[in-house]
Amino acid sequence: MPMNPTRKRRLTIVLSILAAAIVATVLVVLALQNNMNYLLTPSQVQSGEAASYKTFRLGGMVKAGSIQRSSDSLKVTFTVVDAGGAMPVEYTGILPDLFRDNQSVIATGHMDNARFIATEVLAKHDETYMPKELKDAMAKAHANKKIEESPTAQDKMP
Amino acid sequence: MTPELGQLALILALLLALAQGVLPLIGAWRGNRALMAVARPAAAGQAVFVAMAFAILVWAFLHFDFSVQYVADNSNLELPWYYRIAAVWGAHEGSLLLWILILNVWTVALAAFSQKLPEVFASRVLAVMGLIAVGFLAFIIFTSNPFGRLLPMPGDGADLNPVLQDPGMTFHPPVLYTGYVGFSVAFAFAIAGLLGGELEQAWVRWARPWTNVAWAFLTLGIVAGSWWAYAELGWGGWWFWDPVENASFMPWLVGLGLIHAQAITEKRGSLRAWTILLSIFAFSLSLLGTFLVRSGVLTSVHAFASDPRRGVFILAFLTIVVGGSLLLYALRAPKVAGGKAFKLVSRETVLLIGNLMFAVAAAMVLLGTLFPLIGDALNLGRISVGPPYFGFLFPLLMLPVVLLMPFGPFLRWGKGEPAVLKSLLLRVSIAAAACAIVAAFFVDGQPKAIVGVAAATWIAIGVLLYVYKRWREVPRGRRYPAEMAGMLLAHMGLAVFVVGVLLSESLSVTSDVRMAPGQTQHIGSYDFRFDGAHRTTGPNWRADQGTVTVTRDRKPVTVMHPQKRTYLRGQVQTESAVDAGIFRDLYVALGEPMDAGNIEGAWSLRLYYKPFIRWIWGGGVLMMLGGFTCAADKRFRIKRAAAIADDVLVQEARA
Numbered sequence: 001m002p003m004n005p006t007r008k009r010r011l012t013i014v015l016s017i018l019a020a021a022i023v024a025t026v027l028v029v030l031a032l033q034n035n036m037n038y039l040l041t042p043s044q045v046q047s048g049e050a051a052s053y054k055t056f057r058l059g060g061m062v063k064a065g066s067i068q069r070s071s072d073s074l075k076v077t078f079t080v081v082d083a084g085g086a087m088p089v090e091y092t093g094i095l096p097d098l099f100r101d102n103q104s105v106i107a108t109g110h111m112d113n114a115r116f117i118a119t120e121v122l123a124k125h126d127e128t129y130m131p132k133e134l135k136d137a138m139a140k141a142h143a144n145k146k147i148e149e150s151p152t153a154q155d156k157m158p
Numbered sequence: 159m160t161p162e163l164g165q166l167a168l169i170l171a172l173l174l175a176l177a178q179g180v181l182p183l184i185g186a187w188r189g190n191r192a193l194m195a196v197a198r199p200a201a202a203g204q205a206v207f208v209a210m211a212f213a214i215l216v217w218a219f220l221h222f223d224f225s226v227q228y229v230a231d232n233s234n235l236e237l238p239w240y241y242r243i244a245a246v247w248g249a250h251e252g253s254l255l256l257w258i259l260i261l262n263v264w265t266v267a268l269a270a271f272s273q274k275l276p277e278v279f280a281s282r283v284l285a286v287m288g289l290i291a292v293g294f295l296a297f298i299i300f301t302s303n304p305f306g307r308l309l310p311m312p313g314d315g316a317d318l319n320p321v322l323q324d325p326g327m328t329f330h331p332p333v334l335y336t337g338y339v340g341f342s343v344a345f346a347f348a349i350a351g352l353l354g355g356e357l358e359q360a361w362v363r364w365a366r367p368w369t370n371v372a373w374a375f376l377t378l379g380i381v382a383g384s385w386w387a388y389a390e391l392g393w394g395g396w397w398f399w400d401p402v403e404n405a406s407f408m409p410w411l412v413g414l415g416l417i418h419a420q421a422i423t424e425k426r427g428s429l430r431a432w433t434i435l436l437s438i439f440a441f442s443l444s445l446l447g448t449f450l451v452r453s454g455v456l457t458s459v460h461a462f463a464s465d466p467r468r469g470v471f472i473l474a475f476l477t478i479v480v481g482g483s484l485l486l487y488a489l490r491a492p493k494v495a496g497g498k499a500f501k502l503v504s505r506e507t508v509l510l511i512g513n514l515m516f517a518v519a520a521a522m523v524l525l526g527t528l529f530p531l532i533g534d535a536l537n538l539g540r541i542s543v544g545p546p547y548f549g550f551l552f553p554l555l556m557l558p559v560v561l562l563m564p565f566g567p568f569l570r571w572g573k574g575e576p577a578v579l580k581s582l583l584l585r586v587s588i589a590a591a592a593c594a595i596v597a598a599f600f601v602d603g604q605p606k607a608i609v610g611v612a613a614a615t616w617i618a619i620g621v622l623l624y625v626y627k628r629w630r631e632v633p634r635g636r637r638y639p640a641e642m643a644g645m646l647l648a649h650m651g652l653a654v655f656v657v658g659v660l661l662s663e664s665l666s667v668t669s670d671v672r673m674a675p676g677q678t679q680h681i682g683s684y685d686f687r688f689d690g691a692h693r694t695t696g697p698n699w700r701a702d703q704g705t706v707t708v709t710r711d712r713k714p715v716t717v718m719h720p721q722k723r724t725y726l727r728g729q730v731q732t733e734s735a736v737d738a739g740i741f742r743d744l745y746v747a748l749g750e751p752m753d754a755g756n757i758e759g760a761w762s763l764r765l766y767y768k769p770f771i772r773w774i775w776g777g778g779v780l781m782m783l784g785g786f787t788c789a790a791d792k793r794f795r796i797k798r799a800a801a802i803a804d805d806v807l808v809q810e811a812r813a
Contacts, residue, residue, distance in 0.1 A: 024518060027551060028525065035547035036529075039540035057542065069752065074672055074762050093670045094749035094762050097722070097730040 037108065043085030045111070055110045058087060058118070064101040080105065080116075091118040098123035161226050161305040164214035168305075171207035171258075172295040174200045178288030182281035186353075194277055197284035198269045204291060205262035212259045215304055216246055225311035228252060228304045234315040236698035236726060237323075244328035245318045251304035256332060257448060258294045260339045265291070268343060268368075275364060282350035283343075290342050293475050301468045317698070320723065320731040326386035334379030334406055338444040340372020341413060341437075344420075348437035349483060352490040362424045362433060367789035369420060369437075370644070373413040374785025380406050381778035389736055394668070394745050394766045396774055399545040404527040405447035408520045412440040415516035417785075418509045426571055428497030428506065431487075432513070438483045443520070445476060450527075503576055505569040508562050519555045523548065560613050560656070563649060564620020568627070585623060590616040601665060610660025617653040621646050641791035648784025655777025662771040672752060674760040682767030684744060685709045691748070691757050699723040701733070702757045706746045706765075708737065715744070720763075722748045734764075743768040 039057045040050055050056055058080055066079035075092045089107055099105065099121065107118035178200035185193025215228075219242045224230040232245045232252070247256040265287045272280040298304070321327070347365035354361075383406065388396045397403060416436040423433040449472045500506040526543040533541035564586050568578055590612040597611035625646060628637045638646070667682045675690035689705040701721040708715040718735035725731065734747035749762030 020514075027554065028522060031547045031550050032526075032529070032543065035544040035550075037542045037544055039542065071752075072672070074670055074749075094747075094764055097732055 039106065041082040041085065042080055042087035043082050045087055045116075046085045050111060055108065057106050057108050058089065058116050059104070059106045060087070062099070062101055062103050062105055067101065080107065087116050088114070089116045089118050089121075091121050093121075095121055096123040160214050161218060161223070161307065164211040164218075165299070165303065165305045167207040167211040167214070168295060168299055171204045171211070172292065172299060174204040174207065175288050175291040175295055178204060179285050179292050180288075182285040182288075186278045186282050186285070189278075191277070194281035197281045197288070200288065201262075201265045201269045201284055204288075205266045208255075208259050208262045208295075211305075212246075212255055215252060215255060216243060219243065219246055222315070224313070224315050225307055225309065226304075227306045227308040230308050230312055230315040232316065232318050234317055234698070234726065237318060238697050240328065241318055241323050244322065247331050248318050248322050251298070251302045253331060253335075254294065254298050254302055255304055257335055257339060258291060258298065260332070260335050261287070261291055261294065261342060263336075264339055264343055268346075272364075279350055279354055279361065282353050283346045286346035286349045287342060290346075290479075293479070297468075297471055297475065301471050317725055317727040317729065320699075320725045320729045321390060323698075323725075323731075324386060324390050326382055326389065330379060330382040330386055333375055333382055335448075337372050337374075337376025337379050337413075338406075338409060338448060340368065340375055341409060341440040341444045343368040343372065344416060344437045345441035345483070348434045349486065352434060352486050355490060362420050362430075363794065365437070366417075366420050366424060367791070367794040369413065369417055370785045370789035373410070373417055374782045374789070376406065376410050376413060377778055377782040377785060380410060381775050381782065384778070385775050388771075389734065391732075394666075394734070394747070394764070394768065396662075396771065399526075399548040401527050402451050404523050404548075405450045408523050408527075409440050409443040409447055411516045411520040411523070412436055412443055415513040415520075416440050417788075419513055422506055422509055423497070426498045426500070426506065428500065429510070430497060431491045434487060434491065436513075436517070438480070438487065439517075439520075442476070442480045442483075443524075445479060449476070498572060500571070501573045503569065503574045503579070505566060505571050505574065508566045508569060511562060512559050512566070515555050515559050519552060522551050522555065560617060560652075563617050563652070564623070567620075567624045567645070582620070582623065586616050586619045589619040601661075604664040606664035607661050610657055610664070613660070614653040614657040617649060617656065621649050621653070639791055639793070641788050641793065644784040644786070644788025644791070646784075647787055648781045651777045651780025651782075651784060653777070654773050654780055658770050658773030658775075658777055662768050662774065665769045666771075667767040669765045670749070671763055671765060672760055673763050675758070677760075679763075679765055681765050682742070682769075683710055684715065684767060686744075686746070686763075686765050688761070688763060691751070691761060693757070694721070696723070699725045699731075702748065702751070704746070704748050704761060704763070706735070706763070708744055718744070718746045720746045720748045722750070738772060740772060741769060743771050 037055065037057050038053055039059050042058065042060050044050070045058065060080035060082045063079040063081045063086065066077075068077050070076070073092065074094065075090065076095060077088060077090050080087050080089050089109075090112075091107065091109075100123075103123050106122045107116065108120040108122075109116055109118035111117075178197055181193045181200075182197040185191065185196070215226075217223075218226050218229050219233055220239060222229070222233070222235060228249070228251050232248045233242050237245065245252070247253045265284065268287065269284060272283065275283075344365050347361050347368070351361040380403075383403070384396045387398065387403075388394065416433065419429055419433040419436050422429050526547050529543045530541055533539065564582060565579060568574075568582055593615040594608050594612035598608050601607035601611075625638075628642070669679065669681055671679055673679060673688040675688055678685050678687045680686075685708065687707045687709070689707055691702050691704040694701050694703045701723040703719050703721045706718045706720065708718065716737045718737060720735040721733040723731045723733055732747050734745060736746075737744040743766070745764075745766035745768060747764040749764060751757050752760040752762060
């Protein structure tokens with residue numbers, strides 16, 4: 001079949017769109033792979049599930065009485081617990097408004113030996129939204145305690 | 159008694175919406191004028207009843223009617239009256255009621271301004287609006303009734319979420335919704351155009367001002383939300399790529415594409431199918447956004463479990479709207495194809511590339527936002543997609559848009575002249591390079607800041623050169639029609655926005671510090687002195703209020719009062735203090751007392767110096783003004799149906 005100008009132009013367009021699509025897909029997949037954060041609970045981390053992730057999110061409850069502040073810097077250490085595990089966490093910076101004992105938190109960071117070094121700490125709905133996923137993850141930990149978080153707390157966020 | 163009247167009003171509104179949605183469609187199909195004439199009165203009646211329901215809910219809030227569950231959940235005796243009104247849209251049920259009220263405002267406006275449209279077309283458009291209203295009213299009445307009773311009536315209510323107790327929040331949701339809902343008009347036009355087939359080609363012209371206005375409102379809503387997050391959340395950030403923000407950003411991006419696609423379709427007749435597709439997607443994403451944010455499904459499909467009926471209803475509604483309109487599109491789109499051909503070097507090509515980039519960016523945001531849901535459904539574990547995903551891909555996708563932007567206006571429709579391109583390229587490149595080199599000395603060689611200055615110059619010089627070209631070549635009075643002035647304003651807005659984003663991101667100085675009273679911290683070229691904290695109270699909160707005195711070269715600049723508020727129900731909320739300026743913001747937020755019992759002692763403080771951050775919102779406001787200006791163009795005023803055909807010919811001859 002001879003290539004008339006129209007057909008040739010169409011072919012060019014189709015090929016360039018195809019090339020752009022491939023580039024876009026590769027970039028998206030790469031960006032997704034590098035920025036996917038898994039949410040794990042302390043017991044999952046202790047059973048070795050965190051080994052394959054460099055950074056991940058640790059979700060659980062702040063153990064009562066475990067919050068310790070450094071006296072001369074903004075360094076804070078506390079313990080995050082779920083039903084079957086506990087994980088010491090270290091964080092330097094300002095904690096969210098709602099951070100306190102027995103509060104559900106999600107910390108983003110990485111493991112350093114047996115300690116979790118957090119770069120960001122979120123407490124429930126102090127940001128524009130608070131993952132409900134944590135509630136699922138914490139379901140066991142709260143088995144005997146009623147989760148005080150109201151089901152509409154998140155809905156109120158526009 | 160009155161809350162029941164509210165519910166009754168909603169049911170009557172639903173019946174009228176049914177009449178408005180079904181009868182005119184049958185009338186348009188059968189050529190029955192009596193049935194078509196139902197559309198306007200039904201729309202007006204529906205609006206009256208919805209307004210009545212809304213007023214009753216407002217009244218219940220103002221009069222502390224805690225026997226209404228929704229009122230008891232979202233307000234209490236100490237809440238000031240203005241926040242009690244804002245509490246109407248503070249949660250799921252009331253915000254849906256606001257949505258439907260705004261839909262009715264748009265419908266009534268449409269009914270009023272469509273008198274001169276062909277009768278069949280206008281009744282189809284109004285019918286589509288009616289069908290959307292049916293969906294929302296049914297959703298409210300059957301799953302999310304704001305008038306549900308709470309008996310026995312409690313003595314006092316709960317509190318409105320404290321993050322919403324801010325002037326910005328009273329204003330942000332209605333404006334954002336006006337934008338969201340506004341895309342329903344473009345959607346209704348597109349569906350009516352599809353139904354009408356080849357007969358109605360002019361609908362894109364009629365739809366354009368509506369789309370521009372909707373997009374401008376959405377822009378304003380997003381800007382207000384971003385400003386609120388900055389001032390209220392205490393982090394000093396203006397955009398977090400979180401699902402709630404993404405939900406409003408996706409329709410904005412598609413709407414932006416739609417505005418440009420409509421311009422092509424109206425002026426050249428080409429890309430019809432694409433314009434229709436974008437109209438469908440802009441509205442579908444608005445719906446998705448409304449539901450995602452309000453239903454809480456964003457982070458887990460399991461959230462449906464809390465009220466499965468809502469989830470099922472939402473899925474069904476979205477499926478009908480998206481599926482139904484795409485089916486109609488598949489059946490009718492080939493009929494509306496056509497238009498004038500264009501060469502590779504032409505305004506169409508540039509606009510088309512921009513359009514593709516906006517669409518791909520919206521898809522990218524959609525993927526990142528819904529990925530946790532996909533992961534959940536596929537049992538991949540609990541995944542979230544971090545902001546760097548968006549932060550990496552979005553600027554990459556917008557790069558071609560910024561690069562091509564100066565050339566769009568200079569190129570002719572159909573076939574542009576490469577010579578014009580070359581001289582323009584030379585000029586903007588020289589200007590951008592020169593400004594970048596000058597800027598490099600001021601910003602300590604920060605690459606991001608230099609890129610920001612270069613990109614902004616690139617866009618701004620392009621706009622200014624075009625302004626100059628029109629000034630020189632076109633006689634006075636016809637130089638800048640509103641449509642063009644709006645385009646230039648919005649493009650200038652992008653330049654301002656780029657300055658704001660890149661300069662504030664690269665030059666900001668942030669410091670989380672521990673400060674004892676009397677201690678001074680040096681940030682940027684400013685000295686922040688912490689003068690201690692004390693207790694203070696407001697209408698429904700008490701707060702620890704810090705005092706921070708800022709000086710520069712020993713000259714006083716300002717005294718700032720950041721607060722840490724505790725609301726009645728124990729919710730804690732940071733109120734940061736901002737000293738605003740055109741070229742820099744100073745921002746102070748209280749962290750926490752280092753010794754929990756002693757607020758007079760040392761505190762952790764967050765201190766920011768943020769240059770040019772205000773330009774981000776300034777750019778957004780310019781874009782919004784551009785949208786409104788564009789919509790005001792005289793060309794869009796509808797003439798009598800018969801005159802339109804001639805006018806289209808004249809227009810095409812001119813273009």
